[in-house]
Amino acid sequence: MILAISTGIKTVIMIVAMIAVFYFFLIRPQSQKAKAEEQYRNNLKKGDRVMTAGGIHGTFIATEGVYTVVEVAQNTTIKVQTSTINPIPEQKQ
Numbered sequence: 001m002i003l004a005i006s007t008g009i010k011t012v013i014m015i016v017a018m019i020a021v022f023y024f025f026l027i028r029p030q031s032q033k034a035k036a037e038e039q040y041r042n043n044l045k046k047g048d049r050v051m052t053a054g055g056i057h058g059t060f061i062a063t064e065g066v067y068t069v070v071e072v073a074q075n076t077t078i079k080v081q082t083s084t085i086n087p088i089p090e091q092k093q
Helices: 002-042
Strands: 049-052 057-064 067-073 076-081
Touching: 049 067, 057 076
Parallel strands: none
Antiparallel strands: 049 057, 057 067, 067 076
């Protein structure tokens, strides 16, 4: 009887430990990254350098609802969904 109880407790502890590992190593970092990217998009100013999810680099011009206007060359602008705008990754030298 005591052996059966301790086995059940061990099983519950293992399940709780697995859930904690998934939360702290997968779920929490992903949600923090999403919050940081959303904050970045909300704080964009005209003239900031941005990159789209497709890899197009340009200069932020304005936000129009769910779209963002990005200048990719002189007098050439494109309109992309704001959710695809990402910060330009740091270049390693």
